[in-house]
Amino acid sequence: MKLEGKIALVTGGTSGIGLATAELFVREGAQVVVVGTDRARLDAAAARLGDHGFAVQADLRAPGAADRVAEAVRERHGRLNILFxxxxxxxxxxxxxxxxxxxxxxxxxxxxxLFFTVQKSVPLLDRGGSIVLTTSFLNAVGTPGLSVLSATKAAVRSLARTLGAELAPRGIRVNAVSPGPISTPFAAKMGLGEQELRAMAEGVEAQVPLGRFGEAVEVARAALFLASDDSAFVTGMELIVDGGLSQV
Ligand SMILES: NC(=O)c1ccc[n+]([C@@H]2O[C@H](COP(=O)([O-])OP(=O)(O)OC[C@H]3O[C@@H](n4cnc5c(N)ncnc54)[C@H](OP(=O)(O)O)[C@@H]3O)[C@@H](O)[C@H]2O)c1
Structure with a gap:
């Protein structure tokens, strides 16, 4: 097991990529704290993760929320090895x-x-700690209608470099995982109509070189690589999991 004895915090760990990653981390021996806003999804995630999981309700947009999450981790485990x-x-x-x-x-x-989650979590991380940030293939392409989303993800890509540089002297690595179109509830929450969603899905199948949406677990495996000691000499990088969409 790659994460035996490790403590991991996974924000957005109640759905999609975050939940698949939390489940994989638990299978690899970690204790995982997941964060989300929705009570029902938090309860369902806690039930799936069992004894190795713990769910914390927080809206990470709210001032002070990242502090409260870090405090919940400190109270339960006293330390942290991995932040996703x-x-x-x-x-x-x-x-x-x-x-x-x-x-x-x-x-x-x-x-x-995301920024303040990292800031408030760092005091809990020891040398050897790993921070993985979720960016998106959108940070590198121009997709009409996604200006704000894409810009936030470019900011996250940038943070992997700057915080990677800032935290390297403390032995903490910072990397980003960059999903392409992945089958999760994400797209259904974008405010698109049914027709637009269908057109987007057809576009993905036509444009992704591997010809399909990715699965959440395929991103989770990339996050596991960056979280574990398998990537011990890797920091500031972006691992792209997009079926080749932005690369070939
Ligand atoms: N799916 C894709 O195609 C794709 C592609 C590129 C990048 N990504 C990125 O991957 C990450 C995960 O997305 P996903 O596809 O797994 O989507 P998802 O299934 O919708 O999951 C989103 C997660 O974020 C949590 N969340 C949202 N707002 C929050 C807030 N204010 N405070 C705390 N938690 C909050 C949600 O919890 P609640 O539901 O409880 O609020 C949920 O657990 C996102 O950063 C997304 O931008 C996804």
Whole structure:
């Protein structure tokens, strides 16, 4: 087992990529704390993770929320080895239609929430700790209607480099995992109509060189590599899991 005796915090660990990663981390021997906003999803995730899981309800957009999450980890485990800062959402809208509320919501969770989750978690991480940030293939391409989401993910890509540099002297690695289109509830929350969702799905199948959506567990395996000592000499990098969409 690759994570025997490790303590991991997984934000957005109640659904999709985060939940698949939390489950994989538990199978690899870790104790995992998951964070989400929705009570029912938190309870369902806690039930799936069993004795090795613990669910904390927090809206990471809220001031002080990252502090409270770090405090919950400290109370339960006293320390942390792995942070998977993964909670996020996207809203599709062309430039003229983007509202200030949509802008603040996406920046609030994808960038601000992630930044302070890292800041408040670092005091719990020892040498050898690993931070994995979820960015997106969107950080490298221009997709109409996804300006704010893509910019938040480019900010996250940048953080892997700057925080990787800042934390390297403390023996803490920071990397990003960069999913392409993955089958999770994410797309259904983007505010698109049924027809637009269908067109997007057809576009993915046509444009992804491997010809399909990825599965959450395929991103989880990349996150496991970055979280574990298998990547002990890797920091500041981005591991792209997108079926070749942004690469070939
Ligand atoms: N799916 C894709 O195609 C894709 C592609 C590239 C990147 N990504 C990135 O992958 C990450 C995970 O997405 P996913 O596909 O697994 O989507 P998902 O199934 O919708 O999961 C999102 C998770 O984030 C949590 N979350 C959202 N807002 C939150 C907040 N304010 N505070 C705390 N937790 C919050 C959700 O919890 P609640 O439901 O309880 O709020 C949920 O656990 C995101 O950062 C996303 O941008 C996804």
């Amino acid at each position: 800062a993964n909670a996020g959402l996207g809203r599709a809208a062309p430039l003229e239609a983007v509202t200030e509320a949509q802008f603040d919501e996406q920046v609030g969770i994808n960038f601000r929430g």
